[in-house]
Amino acid sequence: LPKLNDRVIEAEILRMLWTLHFVSMKQLCRLMYGKVSRRRLKRLSNTLDLMYSRGWVWREPWRMIPGYEGHMHGFNSGGWFYGLMEEGRKHVIDELEILELRTIHCMTREAYFSGASRRSIVHSTHYTEYLTRFIEETRRSPFTMGIYIDTECTLLGRHLRMDGLLRYRRYRQEPPRVMERQAHLATLPPWHVPWQYSLRLPASAEVLDRTYAIEIDESTEQLSIIQRKAENYKRTFLGGMELVDDQGRPLYTPVAWDAVLCPDGDHLPPNVRKLYFPIPVFVVGSLSRLRSLWVAWQRGWPKSAIRVTSWELLNAAASVINAPYVNQHGQWVDLLGFPHHRAQVLPAPPQHDIGMSESST
Numbered sequence: 090l091p092k093l094n095d096r097v098i099e100a101e102i103l104r105m106l107w108t109l110h111f112v113s114m115k116q117l118c119r120l121m122y123g124k125v126s127r128r129r130l131k132r133l134s135n136t137l138d139l140m141y142s143r144g145w146v147w148r149e150p151w152r153m154i155p156g157y158e159g160h161m162h163g164f165n166s167g168g169w170f171y172g173l174m175e176e177g178r179k180h181v182i183d184e185l186e187i188l189e190l191r192t193i194h195c196m197t198r199e200a201y202f203s204g205a206s207r208r209s210i211v212h213s214t215h216y217t218e219y220l221t222r223f224i225e226e227t228r229r230s231p232f233t234m235g236i237y238i239d240t241e242c243t244l245l246g247r248h249l250r251m252d253g254l255l256r257y258r259r260y261r262q263e264p265p266r267v268m269e270r271q272a273h274l275a276t277l278p279p280w281h282v283p284w285q286y287s288l289r290l291p292a293s294a295e296v297l298d299r300t301y302a303i304e305i306d307e308s309t310e311q312l313s314i315i316q317r318k319a320e321n322y323k324r325t326f327l328g329g330m331e332l333v334d335d336q337g338r339p340l341y342t343p344v345a346w347d348a349v350l351c352p353d354g355d356h357l358p359p360n361v362r363k364l365y366f367p368i369p370v371f372v373v374g375s376l377s378r379l380r381s382l383w384v385a386w387q388r389g390w391p392k393s394a395i396r397v398t399s400w401e402l403l404n405a406a407a408s409v410i411n412a413p414y415v416n417q418h419g420q421w422v423d424l425l426g427f428p429h430h431r432a433q434v435l436p437a438p439p440q441h442d443i444g445m446s447e448s449s450t
Contacts, residue, residue, distance in 0.1 A: 254303070300350060396416060
């Protein structure tokens, strides 16, 4: 392993915990070093022990978490779950210059977890698993320009809370001087991520932006709740954000969603601006749940953009972007929306048979 300054390693760990909230030991090792090994885990453990002694992070053994099941073909993540303490948050604000953290939601144990069920860690680490795979796949790609992640995002109002908001900016075609870009990426530390500090960074014709609302489905929500969630997305798209205070009282007149999610400036025509509305991405536990959830969403907002996949399909594809997802038309596509090359051998997707139609976003 390269000889690195301990302060640099600590800063990157704090960045990951701020961004993803709850992270298992092996997920953090993959984010920091790209792969898991006994030597890397030992080095990471020593650093985390020191940060724990300072009161920057909290931890809990995974065996104590009810309902937790590992990913990567059933391989459980041993060791600890980690999260940020208030003292760690203050250290980031007072001592570290990390620009992209200034606008995203931060969760500390004191602010939230003390009053929540420990089972929420399970849900959060499933979300972290999806984002960990996404980061691993895209940070070394010469096509990637930037990634923006806001966990437990409420940018669209408290009534439309999503597990995470993800924006992925990449070149539409093979980037210029691709060999030089690949050589540059090889010189960066293993945990390098091309972070975006704002959703409103100007776009250009050479880049493709995709905005996703990540939703991890644990099969515990009734399908009627999924339908109401779709209705909430529709209401926000058509009527704007309904922002409220801590007591649930409206603060002011609803604000158009594109005032927050679109790149800055008024140069984007309406047909382009609407493409920045987040596409819900549901990750479910089984193909039967996939079909049921898809139908429930169609009842709430028919033919609106959506992606639905399962952990089984993600594991088989070994890729977040190139895994098969069902879109709003009941077709198998990849995450970016292009037809999936293995569609002919995939299970039959759900059919739009509920007798409703509406223009897509």
